[in-house]
Each structure stands twice: as C-alpha cells, then as structure tokens.
Amino acid sequence: MSRPLRKLLDKAGMAVCVLLLVSPALLFFLWMLSLSLKFEIDNGAYPPILIPERFAWKNYTTILEGNSFLLYFWNSLIVTGAATLFALLVGVPAGYGIARMRAHKSAVVIMIARMTPGLSFLIPLFLLFQWLGLLGTLWPQIIIHLVVTVPIVIWIMIGYFETTPMELEEAAMVDGATRWQIFAKVALPIAKPGIVVAFILSVIFSWNNFVFGIVLASRETRTLPVAVYNMLSFEQVSWGPLAAAALVVTLPVLILTVAAQRQIVAGLTAGAVKGG
Amino acid sequence: MASVSIRNVRKSYGPVEIIKGVSIDIQDGEFVILVGPSGCGKSTLLRMIAGLEEISGGTVAIDDRVVNDMPPKDRDIAMVFQNYALYPHMTIADNMSFALRLKNTAKSEITAKVERAAGILGLGPLLDRFPRQLSGGQRQRVAMGRAIVRDPKVFLFDEPLSNLDAKLRVQMRTEIKEMHQRLKTTTVYVTHDQIEAMTMADKIVVMHDGIIEQIGAPLDLYDHPANMFVAGFIGSPAMNFIPGSIGGDGFTTEDGSRLPLGGRVPAASDGRPAVYGVRPEHFRLADEGLAAEVVVVEPTGSETQMVLRPLGTKAGREDRKRELTWVLRERTGARPGEVVRIAPDPALAHLFNPDTGLRL
Numbered sequence: 001m002s003r004p005l006r007k008l009l010d011k012a013g014m015a016v017c018v019l020l021l022v023s024p025a026l027l028f029f030l031w032m033l034s035l036s037l038k039f040e041i042d043n044g045a046y047p048p049i050l051i052p053e054r055f056a057w058k059n060y061t062t063i064l065e066g067n068s069f070l071l072y073f074w075n076s077l078i079v080t081g082a083a084t085l086f087a088l089l090v091g092v093p094a095g096y097g098i099a100r101m102r103a104h105k106s107a108v109v110i111m112i113a114r115m116t117p118g119l120s121f122l123i124p125l126f127l128l129f130q131w132l133g134l135l136g137t138l139w140p141q142i143i144i145h146l147v148v149t150v151p152i153v154i155w156i157m158i159g160y161f162e163t164t165p166m167e168l169e170e171a172a173m174v175d176g177a178t179r180w181q182i183f184a185k186v187a188l189p190i191a192k193p194g195i196v197v198a199f200i201l202s203v204i205f206s207w208n209n210f211v212f213g214i215v216l217a218s219r220e221t222r223t224l225p226v227a228v229y230n231m232l233s234f235e236q237v238s239w240g241p242l243a244a245a246a247l248v249v250t251l252p253v254l255i256l257t258v259a260a261q262r263q264i265v266a267g268l269t270a271g272a273v274k275g276g
Numbered sequence: 277m278a279s280v281s282i283r284n285v286r287k288s289y290g291p292v293e294i295i296k297g298v299s300i301d302i303q304d305g306e307f308v309i310l311v312g313p314s315g316c317g318k319s320t321l322l323r324m325i326a327g328l329e330e331i332s333g334g335t336v337a338i339d340d341r342v343v344n345d346m347p348p349k350d351r352d353i354a355m356v357f358q359n360y361a362l363y364p365h366m367t368i369a370d371n372m373s374f375a376l377r378l379k380n381t382a383k384s385e386i387t388a389k390v391e392r393a394a395g396i397l398g399l400g401p402l403l404d405r406f407p408r409q410l411s412g413g414q415r416q417r418v419a420m421g422r423a424i425v426r427d428p429k430v431f432l433f434d435e436p437l438s439n440l441d442a443k444l445r446v447q448m449r450t451e452i453k454e455m456h457q458r459l460k461t462t463t464v465y466v467t468h469d470q471i472e473a474m475t476m477a478d479k480i481v482v483m484h485d486g487i488i489e490q491i492g493a494p495l496d497l498y499d500h501p502a503n504m505f506v507a508g509f510i511g512s513p514a515m516n517f518i519p520g521s522i523g524g525d526g527f528t529t530e531d532g533s534r535l536p537l538g539g540r541v542p543a544a545s546d547g548r549p550a551v552y553g554v555r556p557e558h559f560r561l562a563d564e565g566l567a568a569e570v571v572v573v574e575p576t577g578s579e580t581q582m583v584l585r586p587l588g589t590k591a592g593r594e595d596r597k598r599e600l601t602w603v604l605r606e607r608t609g610a611r612p613g614e615v616v617r618i619a620p621d622p623a624l625a626h627l628f629n630p631d632t633g634l635r636l
Contacts, residue, residue, distance in 0.1 A: 170328050171361035174432075175375035175422070176349040185374075189365040 035243035036060070043239050059240040063231075063248065071220070072227040076249075078138055079223055080206040083145035087153045087202050090146075092195060095157025096183060107158055114151035118211050121147055126215065140216045141223065145209060149202040156201065160194030161187060200260055204253050224249040278339040278352075278429035278462055279304045280325065286333035287320055287486075294320050296486040297334065302479075305460045307453075311473040312483035312509070319434055321483070322466045326355050326432050338429060354423035355432040358439060360415045362407040362422075369394075369403040372421045393424040396455065413444045420455070431456075433465040437472065449475060470510050474498070482506050504633040507553050507626060513581060513601045518552040519630060527552050527627070531588040533566050538622030550636060553626035556581070556603040565619030568600060570610050580604050587615065 030050070035043065036059050038052045063069050098107050121144065129140040164187060172186045188195075213226040222230070228245045231238075280302040287295040295317040302308045310318040323329035325336055327348035335342045343351050354375075362371050370377075372393060373386045381389075394400045397417045407415055416436060423431055433452070437445045453476050456463055467473055473480045474494045482489040482497065482505070489509075490502040501507035507515045520529040523546060527535040535552055568584035575581075582602045602618060610616060627636040 165359065165361070167357050167359050167361040168363060170326075170348075171355065171357060171422075172363075172374070173328065173348045174326055174353060174355045175426075176378045177374075178349065181378060186363055190363075192365075 032243045032247055035239050036241075036247050038240060040238065040240060056240055059244040060248070062241045063245045069227065069245070069248075072222050072224050075138060075217075075221055076207060076223040076225075079141045079145060080203055082138075082142040083149050083206045084199060084202040086142070086146055087149035088195065088199060091150050091153025091198065092157050092188070092191075093183070094150075095154045096161050096187060096191075098154065099158045099161035107155070110151045110154055113147065114155075118144075118147060122212065122215050129216070135216070136218050136221065138221055141212055141221065144212045144216065145206045148205050148209060152201050152205060153198040156198040157191065157194055160191050160197075164190050196260055200257060203256060207249075207253050280430060280462060280464065281337040281340070282321070282325070282334070283337070284334035285321065285324060285331060285336060287317070287324060287329065288332045294486050295324075298483075298486075298488055299334075300481055300488070300491065302462060302464065305462055307456050307463045307465065307476060307478045308481060309465045309467060309473040309477035309479070310481045310483055311467055311470055312489075314468060316483040317486040318466045318468075318483050322432055322434055322464060325430070325464060326353055327351050352429045353432055354426050354428040354430075355434065356416075356419045356423055356436045358435040360407070360419045360439075362415055362418055364407055367404055367406055368399060368410070368418050368421075371407065371418055372403075372425050374422070375426045389425045389427075390421075393421040396424060396458070397421050397451075412440055413448065416440060416448060417451075420452070424455070424459070427461075429462065431461050431463040431465075433463065435467055436465075437467070437469075445472075452476065471512060474510065480510075482509060484509075500635075501553075501626065502635055504551065504553070504628045507628070507635075511555060513556045513603065515553050515555050515626075516600045517628075518554070518598075518600075519549070520552060521547055521549045522627070523547055529566070529586075531586065533586070534564075535566070535620060535625070536622040537625070537627070549630050551628040551630050552620075553628055554620040555624065556601040557605075558621045558624045559600075559602045559604075559618040560621065562617055562619035565617045566600075567615055567617050570612050570614045570616060571599065572612060573608070573610055575607065578605075580606070580608050582608070582610065584616065584618070 034050050034052070037055045037057075038049065039054065039056045042049050042052050097103070125140070125144055126135075129135050129143075134140050168186055168190070169182050172182045177185065208225060209223075210225040210229065213223045214229065217223060217226050224245075228242065228249055231242055231245060280300075282298060282300040282302075285295060285298050286293065298317075298321060300308070310321060312318050320329055324331050325338075327343065327346060331344050335344055337343065338351060338353070363374065366374065369390055372390050376386045376389065390403070391400075394403055397420060399414070399417055399421055402410060402414060402418075407418065410418065416439075419436070436452070437448050440448060449472060452465075456476075465472075465476065477494055479491060480494055480497055481491050484505050490497060490506045492500075494510075497506055497510045501510060501515075504517065508517070518527075518529050518535070520527055520535075522528075522537070526537050527550065529535060529552070567587045569587060570582060571585050572583040573580065574583075580603070582604070584600045584602055586598060586600065600618075628634065629636055
C-alpha cells in the first residue's frame, strides 16, 4: 500500500473512532437542539425529523418571556459565582498548604466529604438554615454548594502545587521572601492554569447542581436547573420550550469552557527549570 | 563580604547520618569548592549554609554570627541552583530585581543595579524576555545575575554548570571565576566535577560519605593527597594504584616487579604491605621497570593517553583494576599488543597504607 493512502486510511480510522466515542454526547445535544427548534406537531412524527422545515423560535421567546426565567438565571449566576469565589478563596490556599506539608490524610478527609451523598448534608443543614432564618434567601444554596466546589478546588490545586518545582520557592526564600510572599508572588502566579481549571470545574458542578436547589429553593430563589424541572412538572410536557430552556441553561458553561481552554493548555511553568 | 565558619556540623534524617561532623573555615572573599561523589553530603552542607536545610548539630556562622536558627531571608546570602530556578512568570529584569523589590528598594537604585549586573553578564538585550525564551547558558547567567544584584555577603552555587553542555561549561567556568575576581564576594561552590574544583577554587574541600577527606589549595591536594580517596578523586585520568609491599630501598609489586622509592622509605617498614600511587603523567619509558602490554591508545592531540596491562595479568574483569594509565605529552607510534617498559618518577610517587588508605 502506498504511503499517502495509508496515511489517509489512518486518519479516516481515527475520525471514525473519535466519532463513535463522542457520538452519545454529541447526538444527545443535536437532538436537544432539534427539539428546541421544532413545533409540537413535529415531535411525534414518524420517521423522526431532525431538521424541521419551519423553525420554532417561539420556544425560546416563550421561556424568556414567562416563568421568571431571567430571575432564575440571575439566581444561578449569584449562587454559582459566590460558591465558586468562596471555594477558590478557601481551596487554593488549602491546596497549597496540603501540598507543601504533604498532609495527604486531610486531603482524604476532604475527599470523603465529597463522596458522601449530598442528601445526607441536606437535612441537618436545612434545619440549621431554618433556625438561622436564612431560608428564602440565596445563602443556603451558596453555602451548601461549597460542599461540592471546595473539594474540587482543593484537589485540583494539590495536584498543581505538587508539580511546581520546590527550587523556585527555595530561590524565593533565599531572595528574602516570607512564606506569604512566596505563596502570593511565586506559587500563585505559576499555578494560574490550575486555578483556571479549578474555577471552570467548580462553575460547572455548581451551575448544574439540582438536588440542593430542589430542596432549599423557594419560588423566588430557584436556580435554572430547578426552574427547568418545574416546567416539566407544572405545565404539561411541552418538549420544545423544555429543550430550549435546557440549552439556554447549558450555554454559559459551554461558552466558558471553550473560552478558557487556551488558558488551561498554556503551560506557564515552561522555562522554570531545565527542559521546561 | 563575610567569613563563614562551619563548626562540627551534623545532619541526620532519622537514624541516618548524612553529614558526620564537618568543620570548615572560609575566609572573607575566598572561593571555596565542596567536591565529592554523589551522596557525599556536599549539597546538603551548602543548603544548611543557605538555611534551606535544618542543622542537626554544630554551628554555622556567617561573619561570626551563628545563623543556625535564622531563616534564609535574613542570612544575606544568594544562591544559584542547578536547575536555575528562575521565576517563569517574570521577565529577566523582574527575576533579577525580585529580591530588591521585596526589600522595597528605590526604583532608580533597582534599575541601576540590574543594569550593572546585566552589563557584567552580557544580559542587556534580554532584560524584557521571559526565562522560557532563553537558552540554558543564558538562563544560568540570569540566575547568577539575580545573585549579583543583591550584593550579598556570600554566594552559594549548587552544581550550577551540570546542566550545560561541555563547551558552555568551560566558558561559564571562566566567567564565574572572572566574576569572583571582580566582585571578591565570599563564595561556596558545590560540584562533583573535580576539574571545575581544580580550575576555580582558592580552596577545595573534598568530601566523602559525610566527612571531609582533605581541605587544601588545588595543587596541594594534587601534589600531596592525604589519602587514597583524595589521590584517586583529584586528577584526571585518575592516579594509578599498584598494590605490593615495601622492601629494602624499593617497592615490590604483587607480581614481583621492583619500583623505585627514591630513598623515601618510611622508617621500620620493611616487608610492610603498601599501595604505590603514581599519576598517569609521572611514568616514563625505561629499560628496567614495569613491563606492560599496550591495550588502548587514545590520542587527544595535545597528549596521548594509554591504557597498559602489566605482564602477568590476564584480560579478565578482575584484572581490569590492575590496568595502568599513562599520559605522555609526545605523540607515539605504539600499537595495541606491543610491550613497553615504564618506570615511575620516584620523587612524585606516593605510598599509602592499604588498610586505612592514609598516606605513608
């Protein structure tokens, strides 16, 4: 077989494999997109229609007009933003401390907190929030999302700080930096790609969280996933607006991931040590 | 500038003692090199001077002030690491001025000092670049610049040239030496390369297994090694060791050949086992002397190295140790398989105790 042909076949094989692997996720998205653009009548058609003849843009306008969608979007933004911000404030220094002190046992404890089903935190915390009179505000959701976001941030940051060369910090130590200055001026800037990854994952997990919201949110404090769910239960199942809402909920996370991907890839440590 | 005084310093990790009581006096402005094979404790000792490693016993004093419990930032030292350890997120100028900025030095002063150091090291055009845009040699120079701008009491170098290729290493060796002659800052330099030690140091400290084998000026160590370890470690190619015994006015090798001692027979040593040490360049052709077969001839241009196998020894693995190295300035027509007779210069030969390794 000639070389160019072989190369072409290799590439084609690779493409087929990739397509097979990502197709479950991809097809699901495509179908959701298709649903969100179809009128009710097309949904039950046989054979199924992927690309409708007329686009039902009204599905989108419906959800944006009714159901206080903007309020829920705003709620989601606040809850996710605050939960992620607090998680970074706590988790980045904690990850640094654990990495430098090799306190792997405490890292495991944090992992256990992550592995415990979220529901087991819910009941005691629900009572606590009730006692504190916080129910009806966004605070309960922000606080309980930390159960998810803090461990993610800590674990990613441990891994990242462990790979930054110790010699850099020793050099800073000799240069006259205090422990805090070493963290702030050397370790932290080098760990920027790690922080970006932690940020994105924290946002994704918090944004998509459903269980905490369904229990803790009242009518005014719902986040988007809960709002979408409520569309399902209160109106009769109208697939078009539902799919549109789901897509709109997914969109911010999607955009964020795509936008920040370059940041993750950019290896900032290059040049720090030999061969870097 | 300052003196450094190391008194009976020890370091243990749990039950394992890495440094077993080491004392060194380093004068103001001196260039001292700690040299020894891997794992001899030289880097650990340097890190203890820097304050990056705790001292288990003894004292380290800089300018007569004991610094055992002083954090590195208060010791007024600068260190150059093997891996350069440049801050990857800072430009070269920022890397060099980091220490000064931590001390809130005035901007104009920082600029002046960075420019002066950059001038000394030829880094001027690179100041706005990032470390990843520099070659290995340039990065090493920045690491040195970072040390120079601080004008510290002591420079510490931890195998700074190990990551450079051979040619660059020779060039940087000269640059470091020139820098020291210019700045006259007390310097402690760690290397496992004895040539670096010989060429750069005012004083060499040879370490082995956590103890000091010998301290002295480079040529002193070369001419008067205190024991077999130093004799074998300093000098390249290494010194030849020939086991045998002292008898009459000479030395008898194990296979019965006689080697001259030049009347330097130690008292009451007749028949005593000993090791005869002779440097590769201290052999000459002689009518009587060791008869040996040429194994390998390695011309380097300026000199010729020859590996010889004394007659009576076989080519096996065990006898590899018996092989001798001969370095001669002249070119030679000798071919492998030929037999030559060589004799050592008795005035430049050494005798060692085979049990203790000490010089007789």
